[in-house]
Amino acid sequence: MVSFRKHRTCLLVAVALVVTGLAREVRAQECYSGSEIDAVTAKTLAAAARQYFDMSAQGDVAGLKSNAAPEVAAHFGGIEQAVVNNRPLFAQAPPSEMHLFVLDASNAKTTWQRADFYCGIYNSPDRVGISIPNLPPGRYALTIAKVSGKEPITLTMVLQDAGKSGWMLAGYYARRNTLGEHDGQWFLTRAREYKQKGQLYNAFFYYLTAWDLLAPVDFMSTPALDRLSDELQAARPADLPTSAGPLQLSAAGKTFQVTELSALPVNGELYVRAQYDTPDAANPALASADNVAVMKALLAKYPEMREAFGGAIARATDGSGHEYGTVIPMKDLK
Numbered sequence: 001m002v003s004f005r006k007h008r009t010c011l012l013v014a015v016a017l018v019v020t021g022l023a024r025e026v027r028a029q030e031c032y033s034g035s036e037i038d039a040v041t042a043k044t045l046a047a048a049a050r051q052y053f054d055m056s057a058q059g060d061v062a063g064l065k066s067n068a069a070p071e072v073a074a075h076f077g078g079i080e081q082a083v084v085n086n087r088p089l090f091a092q093a094p095p096s097e098m099h100l101f102v103l104d105a106s107n108a109k110t111t112w113q114r115a116d117f118y119c120g121i122y123n124s125p126d127r128v129g130i131s132i133p134n135l136p137p138g139r140y141a142l143t144i145a146k147v148s149g150k151e152p153i154t155l156t157m158v159l160q161d162a163g164k165s166g167w168m169l170a171g172y173y174a175r176r177n178t179l180g181e182h183d184g185q186w187f188l189t190r191a192r193e194y195k196q197k198g199q200l201y202n203a204f205f206y207y208l209t210a211w212d213l214l215a216p217v218d219f220m221s222t223p224a225l226d227r228l229s230d231e232l233q234a235a236r237p238a239d240l241p242t243s244a245g246p247l248q249l250s251a252a253g254k255t256f257q258v259t260e261l262s263a264l265p266v267n268g269e270l271y272v273r274a275q276y277d278t279p280d281a282a283n284p285a286l287a288s289a290d291n292v293a294v295m296k297a298l299l300a301k302y303p304e305m306r307e308a309f310g311g312a313i314a315r316a317t318d319g320s321g322h323e324y325g326t327v328i329p330m331k332d333l334k
Contacts, residue, residue, distance in 0.1 A: 029117050031102070042100065045167055064169060082172060093148060096147065142158055143156065153176050155172075179265050204235045242260070256293070275315040277319075292314070311329040
């Protein structure tokens with residue numbers, strides 16, 4: 001499975017079902033949800049989804065792997081790490097919500113270049129779109145289990161219909177629904193406020209955080225998520241740095257080429273991160289001093305970031321593959 005957008009990932013684990021020889025033709029795929037799913041399928045699918053959720057809550061990595069599709073079992077490290085990291089959150093309580101979607105792509109003879117599934121009535125506020133690239137022919141399901149508690153989390157799984165072997169695990173995505181004490185709606189409200197003030201960097205990273213907290217997975221759309229995506233793109237700063245167009249920051253008698261700005265969660269707060277190129281990131285003393293200089297120069301250029309972020313991260317990288325990172329709370333950056 002491949003995300004629609006390429007940006008920071010908090011707890012997203014994507015497992016690719018990669019098969020060569022992609023099909024170019026476009027065929028109709030079918031999606032079924034709710035009462036559209038026949039009783040027998042709904043029962044067996046719900047049982048499989050709950051079984052795999054319970055295994056996750058128990059930390060039963062071996063059990064999950066033994067029930068995974070061969071392509072997934074062969075590359076299980078990402079799922080194993082997600083289970084280990086999130087086991088306490090899965091164990092908070094049974095799922096408060098469980099949503100099931102049956103995805104039928106069995107009418108293809110070769111792998112889909114992109115399989116698009118449309119669930120529900122078009123233009124309905126309850127419609128759901130699911131788009132999965134590189135999907136082999138077959139019947140699949142998307143299951144979404146939401147856990148309420150002190151630290152809410154959503155576990156989304158892709159299951160593959162293996163006939164007599166039942167529903168096998170084919171994709172696994174765990175996402176926390178809060179950052180610290182705040183949920184996605186809180187970040188969305190703050191993003192809109194920052195945009196209204198013209199603080200586009202603050203707004204953009206808060207929109208991204210809202211998306212991460214509200215969307216079960218990046219390859220799923222709903223009317224609400226579509227609106228959020230539109231707002232996010234409208235707030236994207238025109239000068240967002242890239243390797244081809246770096247942000248130049250001057251400090252300590254040097255000019256630093258920042259190739260990436262992002263935002264990451266640190267101890268329940270959102271930190272802004274600047275990655276930049278340096279001739280030598282293998283010298284800890286030099287890299288540490290440069291990192292602090294980059295942080296201070298970034299905040300001098302965008303002082304509004306002090307209000308939006310709990311701290312800053314600077315990551316020095318060089319052409320030899322060395323890197324050195326420094327993390328400092330905002331209160332300590334004078």
